[in-house]
Amino acid sequence: MNNKFRNIIEELEWRGSLKDYTPGAKEILIKDKITCYNGFDPTAKSLHIGNLIPILGLKRLQNFGHTPIIIIGGGTGMIGDPSGRSDERNLLSKEKLQENLLGIRKQLELFLDFENKKNPAQIINNSEWLSKINLIEFLRETGKFFNINTMLNKDSVQNRISREDGISFTEFSYQLLQAYDFWYLFEYYNCNFQMGGSDQWGNILSGIELIRKKNPSQKHKAHGITYPLLTTSNGEKFGKSIEGAITIDSNVTIPYKLYQYFFNTSDKDVLNYIKIFTNISVSEFTELEIEANKNASARNSQKYLAEEITKLVHGEKGLEDAKRQTQGLNFGEWEILIDSDYDDLYKDSNTTANINKKLLQKGIDINKLTVDYYICKSIGESKRLIQQGGISINGIKISDEEKIVTINDLKAGKVIILSKGKKNHKIIKVQ
RNA sequence: GCAGGGGUUGGGGAGUGGUUAAACCCACCUGUCUGUAAAACAGGCGCUUUAUGCUUCACAGGUUCGAAUCCUGUCCCCUGCACCA
Numbered sequence: 273m274n275n276k277f278r279n280i281i282e283e284l285e286w287r288g289s290l291k292d293y294t295p296g297a298k299e300i301l302i303k304d305k306i307t308c309y310n311g312f313d314p315t316a317k318s319l320h321i322g323n324l325i326p327i328l329g330l331k332r333l334q335n336f337g338h339t340p341i342i343i344i345g346g347g348t349g350m351i352g353d354p355s356g357r358s359d360e361r362n363l364l365s366k367e368k369l370q371e372n373l374l375g376i377r378k379q380l381e382l383f384l385d386f387e388n389k390k391n392p393a394q395i396i397n398n399s400e401w402l403s404k405i406n407l408i409e410f411l412r413e414t415g416k417f418f419n420i421n422t423m424l425n426k427d428s429v430q431n432r433i434s435r436e437d438g439i440s441f442t443e444f445s446y447q448l449l450q451a452y453d454f455w456y457l458f459e460y461y462n463c464n465f466q467m468g469g470s471d472q473w474g475n476i477l478s479g480i481e482l483i484r485k486k487n488p489s490q491k492h493k494a495h496g497i498t499y500p501l502l503t504t505s506n507g508e509k510f511g512k513s514i515e516g517a518i519t520i521d522s523n524v525t526i527p528y529k530l531y532q533y534f535f536n537t538s539d540k541d542v543l544n545y546i547k548i549f550t551n552i553s554v555s556e557f558t559e560l561e562i563e564a565n566k567n568a569s570a571r572n573s574q575k576y577l578a579e580e581i582t583k584l585v586h587g588e589k590g591l592e593d594a595k596r597q598t599q600g601l602n603f604g605e606w607e608i609l610i611d612s613d614y615d616d617l618y619k620d621s622n623t624t625a626n627i628n629k630k631l632l633q634k635g636i637d638i639n640k641l642t643v644d645y646y647i648c649k650s651i652g653e654s655k656r657l658i659q660q661g662g663i664s665i666n667g668i669k670i671s672d673e674e675k676i677v678t679i680n681d682l683k684a685g686k687v688i689i690l691s692k693g694k695k696n697h698k699i700i701k702v703q
Numbered sequence: 704g705c706a707g708g709g710g711u712u713g714g715g716g717a718g719u720g721g722u723u724a725a726a727c728c729c730a731c732c733u734g735u736c737u738g739u740a741a742a743a744c745a746g747g748c749g750c751u752u753u754a755u756g757c758u759u760c761a762c763a764g765g766u767u768c769g770a771a772u773c774c775u776g777u778c779c780c781c782u783g784c785a786c787c788a
Contacts, residue, residue: 539740570738574738650749651751657734660732661734662734692732694733695739
């Protein structure tokens with residue numbers, strides 16, 4: 273893990289994690305030690321893997337002696353960011369927001385160093401100041417610096433205005449609040465850098481402009497950098513699976529799922545992802561790259577990526593569990609699964625379910641089973657898949673579309689592993 | 704508000720009285736091959752008691768032996784004009 277990079281810019285550029293930057297930003301990051309912030313809005317109760325990019329960005333800054341600040345958007349979360357949205361957000365209730373806030377805060381604490389004497393990370397909730405804003409004062413002292421024409425020209429706003437539903441004043445105001453955050457941090461926390469996804473570029477610039485206008489004497493002191501937004505080479509959104517976002521909360525996305533998600537990264541993306549998500553050094557990377565070109569079928573890069581990320585997010589034990597469960601589920605080696613694996617897999621309701629023992633003693637129609645446990649959408653689909661050889665129990669393909677599943681189909685006397693294709697499994701436990 | 708165009712199965716988009724559960728493309732699913740890939744190929748993609756069965760083409764009625772297709776009303780969208788500025 274030793275870092276051969278001379279400075280943060282060199283590292284970010286090599287990792288492909290730098291997209292836009294304000295003039296002079298690079299030089300300052302190389303020469304000085306700065307304080308930089310990145311905001312996270314509590315829209316869900318867990319961060320998803322896309323959030324790892326800014327988190328790692330802050331961490332890398334910290335490694336080079338800069339001071340990271342994480343803003344969790346207790347205030348801005350009340351409003352909703354229109355960027356990248358095609359419709360108005362539903363406002364979250366205050367209780368929900370609070371719950372999300374706590375969850376995210378806890379997760380963020382895992383990644384950065386808060387103990388360090390020199391440049392400890394901080395987590396700050398922007399409701400600290402946003403909730404105290406007085407409307408009249410805000411309009412006079414901050415709103416005055418925003419030009420509606422400029423605001424209207426933003427893509428995020430334009431997109432919404434051209435739609436039938438338009439955009440509410442509330443969301444339209446979001447950019448003011450984010451700019452205000454930056455100004456506030458600049459003023460009271462000596463923070464003059466903001467980092468964010470490239471979709472935040474406009475918001476970041478607004479903040480810089482506000483700072484400039486409010487402090488005419490300190491021209492060009494605030495800066496921003498962005499990292500590119502990740503999409504897969506197929507143009508899909510990164511971090512989304514069929515069942516929803518891949519999160520870093522082991523109760524929502526179990527380590528096995530996380531591992532699988534990255535293991536299934538395509539060859540085209542995997543090397544880029546490794547640079548972005550892991551701390552791989554240039555020399556290690558070169559080695560891996562050569563190996564990947566020579567012997568792609570070994571999938572060493574995917575394995576490396578999946579292992580590193582699982583370890584980063586869930587630790588050594590999480591990784592071990594994920595690998596064992598992979599072996600058990602994806603290769604049908606159910607014997608190696610231990611009791612706690614079932615418990616783990618049980619946290620993911622997409623993968624597991626319970627069945628009443630009596631039902632099994634009577635016997636249950638295979639098609640009913642697949643539909644009841646959400647493997648198939650309809651009995652018709654189930655029959656079709658059986659004809660096509662797409663349904664299996666405990667790794668054995670079912671050929672009889674009228675099959676009655678009974679107690680004799682249990683593995684180890686306690687579970688049925690019902691699968692659609694090679695990757696969709698449902699572990700059904702008898703109770 | 705007036706005039707014109709339009710709302711079809713996840714998305715796009717054919718179809719303007721009858722073998723139309725509805726062309727085609729994309730997305731998606733399964734299988735073969737394989738590397739738990741990609742590509743390619745094969746199959747599939749409203750529901751079920753698989754039947755000359757049931758429910759679908761914005762919504763509600765109507766005409767007809769028969770309607771996604773015709774009529775009436777309602778809702779929504781797009782374009783032009785007007786109003787407003």
